Amino acid sequence: xxxxxxxxxxxxxxxxxxxxxxxxxxxxxxxxxxxxxxxxxxxxxxxxxxxxxxxxxxxxxxxxxxxxxxxxxxxxxxxxxxxxxxxxxxxxxxxxxxxxxxxxxxxxxxxxxxxxxxxxxxxxxxxxxxxxxxxxxxxxxxxxxxxxxxxxxxxxxxxxxxxxxxxxxxxxxxxxxxxxxxxxxxxxxxxxxxxxxxxxxxxxxxxxxxxxxxxxxxxxxxxxxxxxxxxxxxxxxxxx
Numbered sequence: 111x112x113x114x115x116x117x118x119x120x121x122x123x124x125x126x127x128x129x130x131x132x133x134x135x136x137x138x139x140x141x142x143x144x145x146x147x148x149x150x151x152x153x154x155x156x157x158x159x160x161x162x163x164x165x166x167x168x169x170x171x172x173x174x175x176x177x178x179x180x181x182x183x184x185x186x187x188x189x190x191x192x193x194x195x196x197x198x199x200x201x202x203x204x205x206x207x208x209x210x211x212x213x214x215x216x217x218x219x220x221x222x223x224x225x226x227x228x229x230x231x232x233x234x235x236x237x238x239x240x241x242x243x244x245x246x247x248x249x250x251x252x253x254x255x256x257x258x259x260x261x262x263x264x265x266x267x268x269x270x271x272x273x274x275x276x277x278x279x280x281x282x283x284x285x286x287x288x289x290x291x292x293x294x295x296x297x298x299x300x301x302x303x304x305x306x307x308x309x310x311x312x313x314x315x316x317x318x319x320x321x322x323x324x325x326x327x328x329x330x331x332x333x334x335x336x337x338x339x340x341x342x343x344x345x346x347x348x349x350x
Contacts, residue, residue: 130178134207136167138195139187143216145251146239148277148319150310151187164194168201175205182207190217196229203230210235212275215261216254223268234265235273235302241288245281262296274298279306279319 139161140151152158162170171182182202189195190213202209210233211226238258239249246255265272274293276282282289286303293301306312306319 131174132179133181133183134171134174134179135183135185136170136198137185137187138162138167138189138192138198141191142186142188142214143191143252144188144214144254146277146311147249147251147315148279148306148312150307150312153310153314161192164197167194167198171198171202171205171207175207180206180208182209183212184209185212188214188216190222196225199226199231200229208232210273213237214250214254215258216252218261218264220264223264227268227270231270233273234270235275236262236265236298237275237277238289238292239276240282241276241285241292245285249281259296262298266297271300272296272298273300273302275302275304277304277306279312280321281319283321 140155140158142149142151174182184195184198189211192198199209199211209231211231212235214237236258238255239246243255246258247253262272262274274296276289278286289303290301308316308320312319
């Protein structure tokens with residue numbers, strides 16, 4: 111009878127635990143002056159509960175900082191709809207967060223951007239819906255392209271790093287070259303070409319938004335094509 115020596119078992123790999131939540135995103139409100147057809151906010155906005163109060167958000171900031179979070183995004187909806195945005199920014203700054211405002215630009219007046227600068231805001235991400243006025247305003251059901259362009263200039267005037275964000279879908283995916291050119295002309299340091307998140311209003315409008323396999327992504331600029339109008343009407347009632 112022979113005995114075969116078996117190799118020693120390899121030591122089990124050490125169990126690694128996930129690190130701290132370095133990035134904290136606060137969706138301060140679902141209120142928004144735009145009516146974007148690709149929005150991921152709840153479609154039953156009228157039945158959404160009350161927003162957290164200032165003290166509650168400040169408590170969240172302290173709890174997240176204790177867990178190790180170091181970067182903060184302030185989003186919505188439109189965070190500028192909150193009258194307490196400046197004190198929230200100031201508290202986050204005192205805790206040592208790097209603070210990014212994620213905004214449509216609507217409501218960002220010069221007085222407001224100066225107050226946010228004084229409170230300690232570090233960074234601004236500005237959204238556009240498209241590089242063309244017609245499609246930008248169509249997709250948001252507002253006339254905001256010129257306003258957003260002025261806000262972009264204001265962001266640069268106050269020496270903020272600027273991210274220009276555009277959500278991509280069937281109605282603008284063939285404008286990527288023009289979107290990048292617009293970002294460059296506005297002095298954006300970064301560009302985020304975001305995928306549409308297909309839930310909320312984007313899920314409701316998915317038939318109009320989902321690109322097909324035959325979608326051309328890099329042609330020369332074209333006039334926006336006529337399309338069936340995505341659903342907005344009862345959304346506007348919910349938002350009032």
